């Protein structure tokens with residue numbers, strides 16, 4: 001009986017790791033966050049977090065803000081569910 005309880009606890013822990021640990025890493029791709037640097041010529045693709053230069057990729061106006069995307073597929077994803085990607089940006093702030 002005791003062993004089963006430990007296993008469940010471990011499973012729950014593992015689930016949380018997958019959800020908040022690995023999931024976040026997959027979205028980030030590479031280490032440093034670099035938005036809010038004040039550079040006017042670079043945009044952050046909100047779908048894949050890549051830097052996109054002003055004359056590269058695809059642009060889209062959304063709620064008065066211009067967003068740029070590295071590729072057509074990122075633009076399509078954003079188009080399909082813009083709020084999700086924007087909320088992701090906001091909810092992702094780590095307090096370290």
Ligand SMILES: [Zn+2]
Nearest residue numbers: 045048070074
């Ligand atoms: Zn992209």
